[in-house]
Amino acid sequence: MKNEYKQLKPYLMLWSTQSLSSLGSGMTGYALVLWLYLRSGSALKTALLSVCSYAPYIIMSIFAGALSDRWNKKRTMLICDLIAAVSTVIVCILIRTESLQAWHLYFLNGLSGLMNTVQQPAGEVAATLLIPRECYQKTSGLRSFSQSLNSILTPILATALFSFAGMETVIAVDLLTFAVAFLTLWLFIEIPQERFTEEAGEGKEKLLMSARAGLHWLRQNPLILKLILFLACINLVASVYNAALPAMLLSRENGGEAVLGMVNTFVGIATLAGSIFVTVSPKPKNRVRAICLALFVSMSTENFLLAFGNGVTVWCIGAVLGWIFVPYMNANMDVIFRSTIPSKMQGRVYACRNTLQFFSIPVGYMAGGWLVDRVFEPLMAGQSAGVLTSLFGSGKGSGAAMLFGVCGVAGVMVCLCFQVLLKKESWSEDKAF
Numbered sequence: 313m314k315n316e317y318k319q320l321k322p323y324l325m326l327w328s329t330q331s332l333s334s335l336g337s338g339m340t341g342y343a344l345v346l347w348l349y350l351r352s353g354s355a356l357k358t359a360l361l362s363v364c365s366y367a368p369y370i371i372m373s374i375f376a377g378a379l380s381d382r383w384n385k386k387r388t389m390l391i392c393d394l395i396a397a398v399s400t401v402i403v404c405i406l407i408r409t410e411s412l413q414a415w416h417l418y419f420l421n422g423l424s425g426l427m428n429t430v431q432q433p434a435g436e437v438a439a440t441l442l443i444p445r446e447c448y449q450k451t452s453g454l455r456s457f458s459q460s461l462n463s464i465l466t467p468i469l470a471t472a473l474f475s476f477a478g479m480e481t482v483i484a485v486d487l488l489t490f491a492v493a494f495l496t497l498w499l500f501i502e503i504p505q506e507r508f509t510e511e512a513g514e515g516k517e518k519l520l521m522s523a524r525a526g527l528h529w530l531r532q533n534p535l536i537l538k539l540i541l542f543l544a545c546i547n548l549v550a551s552v553y554n555a556a557l558p559a560m561l562l563s564r565e566n567g568g569e570a571v572l573g574m575v576n577t578f579v580g581i582a583t584l585a586g587s588i589f590v591t592v593s594p595k596p597k598n599r600v601r602a603i604c605l606a607l608f609v610s611m612s613t614e615n616f617l618l619a620f621g622n623g624v625t626v627w628c629i630g631a632v633l634g635w636i637f638v639p640y641m642n643a644n645m646d647v648i649f650r651s652t653i654p655s656k657m658q659g660r661v662y663a664c665r666n667t668l669q670f671f672s673i674p675v676g677y678m679a680g681g682w683l684v685d686r687v688f689e690p691l692m693a694g695q696s697a698g699v700l701t702s703l704f705g706s707g708k709g710s711g712a713a714m715l716f717g718v719c720g721v722a723g724v725m726v727c728l729c730f731q732v733l734l735k736k737e738s739w740s741e742d743k744a745f
Contacts (some may be wrong), residue, residue, distance in 0.1 A: 320442075320443070322502065340486040362673070365424065366670055370667060467577050553614075555678075559709065560716070576631075
C-alpha cells in the first residue's frame with residue numbers, strides 16, 4: 313500500500329489540485345447561468361453559454377489532439393489554464409464596470425472552451441503517464457469521486473456566494489483555486505515525456521496526417537467507435553435535459569434557486585455514492601454490458617420523474633436514480649479506453665473522441681433551449697385543462713416538464729438500439745495493448 317501511494321503521489325497531487333480548480337470554475341459557470349437566466353428569462357440564451365463552451369470541441373478537437381501529442385503536456389496544461397483564468401478576470405472587470413452583456417459571456421466561454429479543447433487531451437495523456445496500469449479503475453473512481461463532490465459543492469457554494477456576496481466573490485474563489493492548481497503543477501509535478509517520443513519520426517508527422525491518424529485508429533477499432541457514438545447519442549439527450557432543467561426548476565411555482573441547487577446537490581450526492589462503489593467494487597465480467605445497463609437505468613428514471621413529478625422530493629429522487637450509476641459507466645469506459653489506446657496515440661484518439669462524442673452537446677443545448685422557449689412552453693401555455701396539464705402541470709415551467717417526458721422516451725430508445733448493436737461485442741483485459 314505504501315509503495316502504491318508513492319507511485320501514485322504525483323498523480324494524486326495533480327488530481328486533487330485540478331479538482332479544486334474545477335470546483336472554482338464550476339461555481340463561476342453555475343453562477344453565470346443564474347445571472348443570465350434571472351436577467352433574460354430565456355432558456356435559449358442561457359443554453360448558448362454551454363453551446364459556446366462546447367463548440368470548440370467540434371471545430372478544433374481533432375487538431376488539438378494532434379498538437380497535444382507533439383507538445384509538452386505540462387506546458388500545454390499551464391498555458392491553457394492561464395488563458396482561461398484571464399478570461400475569468402475579464403468577466404470580473406466587466407461586472408465591476410457594469411458592462412457585462414450576454415455576448416461577452418458567449419465570446420469568453422468560447423475562448424475558455426477552446427483552451428479546454430487543447431488541455432483536455434493533454435491532461436488525459438498526462439494522467440495515463442502518471443498512473444500505473446493496475447490502478448486505472450481505482451484512479452477512475454477517484455476522478456468520479458472528485459467530480460461528484462464538486463457536483464455537490466458547486467450549487468451549494470455558488471448559490472450561497474452569489475446570493476449573499478455577489479458574482480465577484482464567486483470569481484475570486486475561482487481565481488484562488490486556479491492559483492493553487494497552477495502553482496502545484498508548475499513547481500511540484502513532473503510529467504514523463506519519453507513514452508510518447510520514442511517512435512522515430514513521430515515529431516515530424518504533418519499536423520493533418522496526425523489528426524487523420526486518430527480517426528484511422530478508431531476505424532480499426534470498431535468497439536471503441538461504437539461506444540463513442542453511443543455516448544454521443546446519450547449526450548444529445550442529456551444536453552437537452554441540461555438546457556431545460558434551469559428553465560423548469562427556476563420557473564415552477566414550487567421551484568426557485570434553492571430548489572435548483574438542491575436537485576443539483578442530490579446529483580452530486582448520487583455520483584459521490586456511485587464513485588465510492590466504483591472504487592471498491594471488483595471489475596465486472598463484461599464491461600460493455602455494464603456500460604449499457606448503467607445508461608439504461610439513468611435514462612429510464614430521472615427524465616420521467618422530472619416530467620411527472622410536482623415537488624422537490626420527487627425531483628431529488630429522480631436525480632439520485634439518474635446519476636448514481638454514471639460513475640460506474642464512466643469507470644468502465646475509462647478502463648476500456650486507457651487499456652486499448654496506446655499512450656503515444658491517446659492525445660489524437662481522445663481528441664477525435666471529443667469531436668465525435670461531444671458534437672451533440674451544443675446541438676442538444678440549442679435544441680433544448682429552442683424547444684422550451686418556442687415549442688413546449690407556448691404549447692402548454694395554450695392548455696387550459698386536459699390530459700397534458702394533468703400530466704405536466706400548468707404555468708411557466710410545464711413546457712420544460714413535457715420536454716423531459718420526450719427526453720425519457722428518446723433516452724430509452726437510444727439505450728435499446730445500442731444494446732442490440734453492441735450485443736455481440738465484448739472486451740476483456742486480454743485485448744489490451
